[in-house]
Amino acid sequence: MFVRLSAAIAAFGLLSSAALAQGAKPTDPQIAHIAYTAGVIDIAAAKQALSKTANKDIKAFAEDMVRDHEAVNKQALDLVKKLKVTPEDNDTSRSLSKNAADKLAELAKLKGAEFDKAYAANEVAYHKAVDGALETLLIPSATNAELKSLLQTGLKIFQGHEQHAEHVAAALK
């Protein structure tokens, strides 16, 4: 669990330290790409959970993740189209995707209650990391008002997910 936690946090740690090292904030096209990628990752994790779990709380939680993250990402796509911004791939998005792929592979080997616990623990850690990055880096760095507002809505809904994940994880213990 600690390994998983630190992996998730390290992904965003990389982001902050890379940005700090360059002395530059991520640009709006980069922020859009990071936020969208973070959503795609959680949707993939939820779909994996739906295909593996028999636990109804995990199932309901995963369904919530798919529904909400797809809604945010659809809005994000509409917004970048409207603003004529092309989301720009970047080191943070790449390390997020890489870590997520490793995590999917790791969780794929688990079954039953073991899988449920690992998924729930990772969702807590992941949402914590994403919420932290939104709050301290992505939202303050966004220059476009509509992008900032969408990120703020995202933060609010993901904080709810974080609470929900904590609840689910606690109930599994």
Next chain:
Amino acid sequence: MTPRWALPIVAVLVSGMSVSAHAETIQISMENLVISPAEATAKVGDTIEWINKDIFVHTATARNGDWDVTMPPKKTVTLVLKKAGAIDYYCRFHPNMKATLTVGP
């Protein structure tokens, strides 16, 4: 002479009219994951119009099980109140969204 069948029809029309004359429509919005107003009052027979301004699906789910309404993103859904009571309700998908609806007789 009034035919016998006319009487019930008149009665239905009158009662129907009296209900619609008193019934009100109350709007409650869900925006940015907040229900407002958080406390509303209504009467049996009134219609609640829940206006979902968010990009997310929300529900208005009564804790006592009286009703459970689902609102797709950016849609308005109505409910005619049939029972009195002070009802705490919330969104099943986003349980931090909570409100109270007091329904008078």
